[in-house]
Amino acid sequence: MERIRNRVTDPALKGILQKLQDGRRLDFEDGMALFATPDFLGLGAMANDVKEQKTGEDAYFVVNRQINPSNICVLSCKFCEFAAKKGDSKAYEMSLDEILARCGDDVAEVHIVGGLHPDWPFDVYLDIVRTIRKNFPRIQIKAYTAVEVDFFSRIAKLSVEKVLERLREAGMDTMPGGGAEVFSERVKKDLFPQKIGAEPWLRIHRLAHRMGIRSNATLLYGHIETREERVRHMLLLRDLQDETHGFLSFIPLSFQVGTTQIVDRPASAMEDLRTIAVARLLLDNFVHIKAYWVMLGLDVTAMALNFGADDLDGTIGKETIAHMAGADSPAGLTRNFLVGMIREAGRVPVVRDGLYNKLEVIGSVA
């Protein structure tokens, strides 16, 4: 931290820098000051310094596939352009063969998330996991958000614990972090009134962590939420992480405006980078902060590797959810492309698995 002192010009940031140097924890007011600072580069330098203390020069990615088995969903969240009702022209259901065709021996992790289907029993979701596990025993399976787990518990009339047990028996390794959106009753009432809110989301992840299931955490920003709500959201995640140490990564998701008309334009590149930097500084108990290239676009993602992020997600294969909402990034990237992007950002590419074990370190930066 000392080495960046002369790069910080805002007195408010200097105070926060001193706190970090003294090993004191940042609080809500600090989070708000970080968001408000006009010293954008000073903020980035601080976040970058903390990132380097935690993960050095490394920038992680995984050879992965996203699988969204169906977009048919009983809910109609206002911000969602992925979901469809039965009979809609864009509604789809993937067969098990189609799902298996997305996997491969070179794939380290599959990420499975989809709609809350009105007719599928819990067994269909279990079968998806079981079939992948049987055919690809070495793939790590990251499956189903807390929103889906809550839904399974209701349709199968099983406790959340039983649902998680069954999923684990079927082959699920970890949970994704989606469905958290923003922990705000005000936003929930407007954008996703029927979906679970903060308390059930946090309770399900707490339970998963206690059962030894690692998970991830997200924040959907850039719509009607305030910066204050973003800070409170991050602090709630930090509290749970203090308790369980079960989160693998935090992923700020930049809202894709699409045709929702919720806001006129997406968050700016500066707001994206600011949100990543604030997350890195506030979430002192998270090792990994992810710049999700699908939603940020490639240029902002590369910059984010110098603003506190240490992970880009992965090759993905064929992303559906954000692209149905108009994301203009590619639907998938090659491993070589990601390596080049990470090197261009001055970082060392590290191929990881779903638990952040290092599978390969691809040379050092000259």
Ligand code: SF4
């Ligand atoms: S965000 Fe999820 S739960 Fe809400 S409508 Fe879309 S798919 Fe359904």
